Amino acid sequence: MSTTIATHILVFPYPAHGHMPALLDLTHQLALRGLKITILVTPKNLPSLTPLLSTHPTSIETLVLPFPLHPRLLSGVENVKDIGNSGNAPIISSLSKLKDQVITWFRSHPFPPQAIISDFFLGFTQYWATQLNIPRLAFFSVSSFLTCILKHLWENLETRKENCDVVKFLELPRTPCLKIDQLPSIYRKFKEGDPDWEAVKESLVMNSKSWGYVYNSFYALEGEFLDHIPKILGHGRVYTIGPLSTIKRVNPDSDTTYALFNWLDTCPDDSVVYVCFGSQKQLTEPQIKALASGLAQSKIRFIWVIKLINGEQIPNGFEEQVSDRGIVIRGWAPQVEILTHKAVGGFVNHCGWNSILESVMAGVMLLVWPMEADQFVNAKIVVEFTGIAVKLCEGEYTIPDSDKLAQTIKESFGHDIPQKVKAKEIREKALEAMKPGRRSWVRIDELVEDLKQIKYTKYEMEQC
Helix, strand or coil, rough: CCCCCCEEEEEECCCCCCCCHHHHHHHHHHCCCCCEEEEECCHHEEEEEEHHHHHHCCEEEEEECCCCCCCCCCCCCCHHHCHHHHHHHHHHHHHHHHHHHHHHHHHHHHCCCCEEEEEEEHHHHHHHHHHHHCEEEEEECCCHHHHHHHHHHCCCCCHHHCCEEECCCCCCCCEEEEHHHCHHHHHHHHCCCHHHHHHHHHHEEEHHHHCEEECCCHHHHHHHHHHHHHHHHHHEEEEEECCCCCCCCCCCHHHHHHEEEEEEEECCCCCCEEEEHHHHCCHHHHHHHHHHHHHHCCCCCCEECCCCCCCCCCCCEEEHHHHCCCEEEECCCHHHHCCCCCCCEEEECCCCHHHHHHHHHCCCCCEEECCCCCHHHHHHHHHHCCCCCCCCCCCCCCCHHHHHHHHHHHHHHHCCCCCHHHHHHHHHHHHHHCCCCCCHHHHHHHHHHHHHHHCHHHHHHHCC
């Protein structure tokens, strides 16, 4: 006779700021719907789970395993933020070595997980799932458009050797084209024969073998490509569940943030541009000077977040020059709260997927400067396909013309340009998708029901 027990899922997030939060937000939604979760994490990444664990003290547990040593990683490096995007290959390679410990834990567990949900960078977990005879779902904290692009590139590695300036993706909707230097960094940096990079390639390719795909995206943003994914996979287990709403996280309460929002309250609606380039990318000194000059010349109110890594500094005297209409924040900033303030009307950023979704949810147009990773792919979505963004600059090492930068910012705030109107329209569609009974909400419910249908075959047999 069988006993009814909660569906148990092993969740394995990739330790990077652009990846981890979204999968934890999905975990929150799964726990709300009655699933039992175990999150696989290494010690230094455990604090990132604090808000989630405090919200679900009984339904979410952790499996904390030591981060495997790697000759290319300094001791103590367990997250991409500790090393930058150059660390992705050794980090992925290292985490794959957790296999034996996970298998041992699984086989000794009285009620082991019946499925694995892991980040798409961790495609090697498909081997774990196969050995354990359970399904694995790949979670994508990126666009489905990127998935389509990467599949084509990994299947056509000869493109790297061809003397061409542009790659055409003729089999995809809209038949998009990308310049060679706009291709995803994870592909451009691939080193054939290097064990770490071969592990990266294999991990990404293995995603296509997974039982299902889960996307933090929604149809109004990239519906054509979301519809293309089932054609690639040959089945319909593609769950479009975004944009996920972030669970309440503890924000530092300080005099700085208090003064910031007091200042925003004095500004007219849609009059402030928010400037932030994510957690990883550091601007060079010439780029910082050009951006500072452009902001000063634009005469537009702004909030500029400067990271405190490697001594990144703004020009001397800049803050005094713009003190009547600009605020510089050093270090952490409450980005979601800033973007959703009615005074903020634009977001200068690097075009990371999380930043795009946060901007979309706030109804704020984007002024984008793609530099690396998936940012050029994302820029094509928001600039060309959906029309919610203006291209401000392009390139990792480009030093923008300050006059042109100032003019673009000024024109973007001068009146209701199409991008600003479209951003507000997309926001309404995003909010609609996440309402109970609507597309993304329903797909989360369907994901949960499909997971519940996966039986504990071994357990049921033993109880009969």
